[in-house]
Amino acid sequence: EDQVTQSPEALRLQEGESSSLNCSYTVSGLRGLFWYRQDPGKGPEFLFTLYSAGEEKEKERLKATLTKKESFLHITAPKPEDSATYLCAVLTYNNNDMRFGAGTRLTVKP
Amino acid sequence: DADVTQTPRNRITKTGKRIMLECSQTKGHDRMYWYRQDPGLGLQLIYYSFDVKDINKGEISDGYSVSRQAQAKFSLSLESAIPNQTALYFCATSDTGQFNEQFFGPGTRLTVL
Numbered sequence: 001e002d003q004v005t006q007s008p009e010a011l012r013l014q015e016g017e018s019s020s021l022n023c024s025y026t027v028s029g030l031r032g033l034f035w036y037r038q039d040p041g042k043g044p045e046f047l048f049t050l051y052s053a054g055e056e057k058e059k060e061r062l063k064a065t066l067t068k069k070e071s072f073l074h075i076t077a078p079k080p081e082d083s084a085t086y087l088c089a090v091l092t093y094n095n096n097d098m099r100f101g102a103g104t105r106l107t108v109k110p
Numbered sequence: 111d112a113d114v115t116q117t118p119r120n121r122i123t124k125t126g127k128r129i130m131l132e133c134s135q136t137k138g139h140d141r142m143y144w145y146r147q148d149p150g151l152g153l154q155l156i157y158y159s160f161d162v163k164d165i166n167k168g169e170i171s172d173g174y175s176v177s178r179q180a181q182a183k184f185s186l187s188l189e190s191a192i193p194n195q196t197a198l199y200f201c202a203t204s205d206t207g208q209f210n211e212q213f214f215g216p217g218t219r220l221t222v223l
Contacts (some may be wrong), residue, residue, distance in 0.1 A: 004152075006193070009150075032210065034211070040215075041217075042216060042217070043114075043200050043202070043214030043215050043216055043217055044153070044200075044212075044214050045214070046211050046212065046213070049211060050211075087152060087153070089153075091210050096170050097155045097158060097166075097169065098143075098153075098155060098210060098212070099155075099169075100152040100153040100154070101152055102150055102151055102152040103152055
């Protein structure tokens with residue numbers, strides 16, 4: 001069965017303290033891995049899609065990377081407005097649906 | 111105006127009642143989805159539709175049904191609500207040509223007493 005595990009569940013950082021969020025997956029035939037950001041009381045907002053191992057994408061202070069077993073979301077010099085829950089999801093060749101991880105709740109303190 | 115809207119935003123109902131949650135979109139996308147979100151479990155797919163004539167079950171479809179009334183409208187029904195269906199429900203859309211970059215609505219918070 002396809003599984004997506006995110007760690008840590010929660011992460012507290014000081015403003016400017018860089019760190020990484022992990023998304024590990026066990027699926028048969030990865031079509032794509034997605035990162036979303038979710039603010040409290042809102043629906044998730046799309047950040048990145050990664051298709052193959054070695055691929056990297058960046059957006060402002062965020063950089064997503066992908067290997068054959070996991071993806072990292074690197075946050076460089078975070079600001080309080082980066083506080084949110086970050087979700088990863090996988091799409092496989094076996095299914096036409098998305099499997100989401102439980103998310104990492106990031107808090108950045110000023 | 112929001113691209114993906116959901117009504118109602120909040121609903122409290124009793125066990126055994128029939129409930130319908132509605133989703134409308136102005137993005138012109140063919141694909142629409144219903145998810146539920148529970149604390150600590152992430153998002154789980156209930157149903158999805160790739161066009162008006164196409165309906166597919168997701169991970170957790172038992173106890174739910176859907177109707178795709180038009181390209182822009184996708185409704186989720188709970189025929190006989192039960193307390194463990196208390197959750198946050200999200201509708202999402204994606205473009206057929208895109209690799210499932212999904213756009214989410216604001217969510218409906220449903221409480222079943």
